[in-house]
Amino acid sequence: QVQLVESGGGLVQAGDSLRLSCAASGGIFSSYAMGWFRQAPGKEREFVGSIARSGGFRSYGDSVKGRFSISRDNAKNTVYLQMNSLRPEDTAVYYCAGSLMYSSTKEKDYGYWGQGTQVTVSS
DSSP, X not given: OOEEEEEOOEEEETTOOEEEEEEEXXXXXGGOEEEEXXXXXXXXXXXXXXEOTTSOOEEEOTTTTTTEEEEEETTTTEEEEEEOSOOGGGOEEEEEEEESSOOOXXXXXXXEEXXXXXXXXXX
C-alpha cells in the first residue's frame, strides 16, 4: 500500500505563493487518484483539489478556484499543490490523500493519507 509524505508548508504573508509536495512510496503511484484536503483549527476537513490518475481531470473546492492548482508527476511519484494569492483563511493543515477508486471531492473516498503539513498565512 502507498505511503504519503507532504512537505513544503510554512509561514507566509497574505498574497504570497507556496507549493506543497506529496511524495508517494510503496505503491504504484499512477494507480491512485490524488486529492488535497485541509483542516483549520476548530473546523471540519475541507476538500481543496483532486487530480485523476493520468492528470487529465482536476477538480477544486470553491474557496480555492482560480488561486490553487494541482498537478502530478507520475515519474517522480509526486503530487503538487501550487497555492497563489494566499489569504489568512487558507491557514490550515494540508493533507494529501490517495484513492484507488476515482478522483473525488469526498474524504470518505480516499483510503490513504499523509500526516499533513502546516500552512500559516499572516495578514
